[in-house]
Amino acid sequence: GAAGQGLDFPIPDGRARVVPVTPQNHREMLQRFPVLALLDRRPRPGPPRAQEQVLELAAQVLEDKGVGFGIVDAEKDADMAKKLGLKEEGSIYVFKGDKVTKYDGELAADTLVEFLLDVLEDPVEFIEGDHELRAFENIEDDPKLIGYFKDRDSEYFQAFEAAAAGFHPYVSFFATFDSKVVAKKLDLRLNEIEFYEPFMEEPLTILWASSREEIVAFLEEHRRTTLRKLKPESTYETWVRAGGDGAPHPHMSPPDGFEFLDILKDVARDNNNPDLSILWIDPDDFPLLIPYWEKTFHIDLSRPRIGVVNVTDTTSVWMELGDEDLPGPDEVQEWLEAVLEGAGDTPDHHSEDEEDDDDD
Amino acid sequence: GAAGQGLDFPIPDGRARVVPVTPQNHREMLQRFPVLALLDRRPRPGPPRAQEQVLELAAQVLEDKGVGFGIVDAEKDADMAKKLGLKEEGSIYVFKGDKVTKYDGELAADTLVEFLLDVLEDPVEFIEGDHELRAFENIEDDPKLIGYFKDRDSEYFQAFEAAAAGFHPYVSFFATFDSKVVAKKLDLRLNEIEFYEPFMEEPLTILWASSREEIVAFLEEHRRTTLRKLKPESTYETWVRAGGDGAPHPHMSPPDGFEFLDILKDVARDNNNPDLSILWIDPDDFPLLIPYWEKTFHIDLSRPRIGVVNVTDTTSVWMELGDEDLPGPDEVQEWLEAVLEGAGDTPDHHSEDEEDDDDD
Numbered sequence: 199g200a201a202g203q204g205l206d207f208p209i210p211d212g213r214a215r216v217v218p219v220t221p222q223n224h225r226e227m228l229q230r231f232p233v234l235a236l237l238d239r240r241p242r243p244g245p246p247r248a249q250e251q252v253l254e255l256a257a258q259v260l261e262d263k264g265v266g267f268g269i270v271d272a273e274k275d276a277d278m279a280k281k282l283g284l285k286e287e288g289s290i291y292v293f294k295g296d297k298v299t300k301y302d303g304e305l306a307a308d309t310l311v312e313f314l315l316d317v318l319e320d321p322v323e324f325i326e327g328d329h330e331l332r333a334f335e336n337i338e339d340d341p342k343l344i345g346y347f348k349d350r351d352s353e354y355f356q357a358f359e360a361a362a363a364g365f366h367p368y369v370s371f372f373a374t375f376d377s378k379v380v381a382k383k384l385d386l387r388l389n390e391i392e393f394y395e396p397f398m399e400e401p402l403t404i405l406w407a408s409s410r411e412e413i414v415a416f417l418e419e420h421r422r423t424t425l426r427k428l429k430p431e432s433t434y435e436t437w438v439r440a441g442g443d444g445a446p447h448p449h450m451s452p453p454d455g456f457e458f459l460d461i462l463k464d465v466a467r468d469n470n471n472p473d474l475s476i477l478w479i480d481p482d483d484f485p486l487l488i489p490y491w492e493k494t495f496h497i498d499l500s501r502p503r504i505g506v507v508n509v510t511d512t513t514s515v516w517m518e519l520g521d522e523d524l525p526g527p528d529e530v531q532e533w534l535e536a537v538l539e540g541a542g543d544t545p546d547h548h549s550e551d552e553e554d555d556d557d558d
Numbered sequence: 559g560a561a562g563q564g565l566d567f568p569i570p571d572g573r574a575r576v577v578p579v580t581p582q583n584h585r586e587m588l589q590r591f592p593v594l595a596l597l598d599r600r601p602r603p604g605p606p607r608a609q610e611q612v613l614e615l616a617a618q619v620l621e622d623k624g625v626g627f628g629i630v631d632a633e634k635d636a637d638m639a640k641k642l643g644l645k646e647e648g649s650i651y652v653f654k655g656d657k658v659t660k661y662d663g664e665l666a667a668d669t670l671v672e673f674l675l676d677v678l679e680d681p682v683e684f685i686e687g688d689h690e691l692r693a694f695e696n697i698e699d700d701p702k703l704i705g706y707f708k709d710r711d712s713e714y715f716q717a718f719e720a721a722a723a724g725f726h727p728y729v730s731f732f733a734t735f736d737s738k739v740v741a742k743k744l745d746l747r748l749n750e751i752e753f754y755e756p757f758m759e760e761p762l763t764i765l766w767a768s769s770r771e772e773i774v775a776f777l778e779e780h781r782r783t784t785l786r787k788l789k790p791e792s793t794y795e796t797w798v799r800a801g802g803d804g805a806p807h808p809h810m811s812p813p814d815g816f817e818f819l820d821i822l823k824d825v826a827r828d829n830n831n832p833d834l835s836i837l838w839i840d841p842d843d844f845p846l847l848i849p850y851w852e853k854t855f856h857i858d859l860s861r862p863r864i865g866v867v868n869v870t871d872t873t874s875v876w877m878e879l880g881d882e883d884l885p886g887p888d889e890v891q892e893w894l895e896a897v898l899e900g901a902g903d904t905p906d907h908h909s910e911d912e913e914d915d916d917d918d
Binding site: 206209305311312486488495509524 | 563564565566567568569570608615619620622623664665666667668669671672675679689692693696793794797817842844845846847848849850851853854855860867869870871872884
C-alpha cells in the first residue's frame with residue numbers, strides 16, 4: 199500500500215485462539231505450551247469483552263512463539279482454579295515450567311505481548327566482556343541482581359537460577375563466569391551476589407547464598423525500593439507495593455522532566471526513611487490515564503509535579519512549584535517529611551490548582 | 559479493589575461517542591470541537607471494527623478535553639470528503655483551526671490519545687531561563703526548531719508561528735524572547751532560527767525568515783533526516799519518508815543497544831551521502847511487531863541488528879554481527895556503502911540467520 203511494506207500492525211483476524219480451560223483439558227494445555235496465559239474469568243455467551251479481545255490479539259501475534267491462551271471459569275471449576283493458584287477474578291496468570299506468575303501490567307495487547315516475550319526468555323541472563331558489562335550498567339530503572347560463579351554446575355549458581363525463576367521477569371537476574379572483565383570491574387568475589395535498586399549507584403551485597411531461600415528472603419526484604427519508575431508491564435504491582443505500609447509518593451513528570459528526576463535520585467540516595475518510597479511516572483507511558491489523573495488529583499500534567507497520594511481513597515497533596523527553578527533535593531525532602539508527619543498516611547486535602555500560564 | 563485506587567485504566571463503557579459526519583452536520587462539528595478527528599471509512603452495520611473501537615475508546619478518554627470524533631463515508635459523501643482534504647481510506651484526519659493533519663501513527667488508543675493531547679497544545683512552545691533551556695537541549699530524538707524574536711508582535715515570530723501550525727505536532731517549534739539566558743547560550747541573533755536534526759549536535763541555521771513559506775520550504779528540504787527514531791505516533795510517516803528516494807536502513811536494537819546507537823550517531827554525523835537515512839528502532843516500542851519482523855526479515859531481535867530494507871517488497875540484507883564487540887562506525891559505514899552500491903535499492907537476499915547462542 200501507499201504506507202510502504204514492513205509495518206503490518208496486527209488486525210484481529212476473527213479466529214478464536216483463546217480456549218476454555220477445564221478440568222478435562224488443563225493438563226494437556228500445560229504440557230502443550232512452554233508458556234500458558236490463563237485469564238481467570240467466567241466465560242459468557244455474546245460478543246467478547248475487552249479483556250478477551252486483548253487476549254485474542256496477543257494470541258494471534260504470539261501464535262508461532264509457543265504461548266497458549268485460555269480462560270478459566272473459577273466459579274464453576276473452583277477446585278482446579280485453586281490447584282492452579284488462581285486467586286483474583288479478572289487477572290491473568292502465566293505458567294512456565296512449575297512457576298505461576300500473576301500478570302500485573304496494563305491490560306493492553308502490546309504490553310501483554312512484551313511481558314510474555316520476556317517470560318519466554320531464560321530467567322538468568324549471562325554477561326561476558328566489556329560490551330555486555332556496559333549494557334548491564336546502563337539498566338537504571340529496573341531492579342537487578344548480578345552474581346559471579348565458577349560455572350553452571352556450581353551449587354551457588356543453581357540456587358541463584360532457582361531464585362530467579364520466582365521473580366522473572368519482574369526482577370532481572372544476571373550471572374557471569376567471566377573473572378577477567380566482569381567480576382574484576384564490578385569487584386565481585388566468587389559466589390558473591392549484588393542487588394541494585396533502581397537508580398541507585400551502590401549495590402547491596404548478598405554473601406555466598408547457597409540456597410534459593412536465602413536469596414528469596416533477601417529480595418522480599420529489599421524489594422520495596424526507594425525510587426521506582428512506574429511501567430505499563432508492572433503497573434499494579436509497583437503502585438501497590440509503593441503504597442504497602444505507608445503512603446506512596448507518585449511523582450508525575452512530563453518528558454522534559456529529566457532534571458527533576460535527578461533531584462529525586464538525590465532525595466532517594468540521601469533518604470534514611472524506610473517508609474519513603476518514590477514512584478517516578480512519565481505520563482507519556484500512560485496516555486490513557488492522563489485525563490483521568492488530572493481529574494482525580496486536580497493537577498496539570500503538562501509540567502513536573504510531586505505529590506503524596508493515598509492509594510486507598512486517592513486523596514492527594516501536591517507540592518507548590520513556582521514558574522522559575524525547580525526545588526532542590528533538600529526542599530523536596532523537607533516538604534515530603536512535613537506532609538508525612540502532618541497529614542500522616544491519609545492526606546485529605548489537595549493544594550490549589552496552579553494556573554497553567556505556560557502560554558502567556 | 560485489591561489493586562489500589564488511582565490506576566483506573568479505561569474500559570469501554572459501551573456508549574457510542576463517534577458520530578457519522580455528513581454534509582448536513584460537518585460545519586457544526588468543526589465549530590463545536592477545538593480538535594476534531596475524522597476517520598475516512600464507510601460506516602457499516604453490525605459489530606464495530608477494530609478501527610472504530612480504537613476511536614471510541616479514545617473518544618471516551620478525551621471526552622472532557624474538547625476533542626470530537628467522527629466517521630466520514632468518503633464514497634457516499636465524496637464532495638465533502640474532498641473539500642475536507644480526506645484522501646486515504648482507513649486514515650484518520652485531525653482538524654484544528656484551519657489546519658488538517660493526517661495521523662500517521664499506530665492505530666492504538668494510547669498512541670492516538672497521546673497524539674491528540676499533543677495536537678491540543680499550542681504549536682509553539684516558549685523557552686525561558688536555564689531550566690527550560692536544558693529541557694530543550696535534552697530533546698534528542700525528535701526534529702526541533704528554535705527561534706529568537708523580540709516579542710509576539712514581531713513579524714518574524716508570526717511567520718514562525720504560522721509555519722509551526724503546519725508541522726505540529728510532528729516537528730517541535732520552540733521560541734524564545736529571552737536575550738539574557740537562552741539566546742546568549744545558544745548564540746542566537748535576533749530573528750535567527752535554528753533547526754536540529756534528531757541526534758545531531760550542530761544545528762542548521764535559517765537566517766531572518768520573514769515569511770511562513772521560507773520556513774516551510776527549508777523544512778521540506780531538510781526534513782528527511784540522517785538518523786531518526788521510529789516512534790508509534792509517527793510510524794508510517796517516518797518509515798515511508800526514510801524510504802523516500804532510496805532504500806531505508808532500519809536498525810533494530812534491543813533496550814541494551816544504546817552503545818550501538820552511539821555508533822550510529824557517529825555514522826550519521828560523518829555521513830555525506832544525502833540518500834542515506836537511518837532508522838533507529840527499539841523493538842520494545844513495538845511489541846506487536848516483533849514476531850512479525852523476525853519472520854519477515856528472518857532475524858533474531860533479542861540482539862542489536864543493522865540492515866537495509868526495501869520497503870516496497872520487504873527484502874532485506876543484514877550485517878553479520880559477531881558475538882564479541884560491535885562493529886565500529888567505519889565498519890558500519892563501509893558495509894552500508896557496499897550494500898547500497900552492490901544490491902542497489904533492491905536487496906534480494908538476506909544473510910544466514912545467526913544462531914541464538916546467548917544461553918550457552
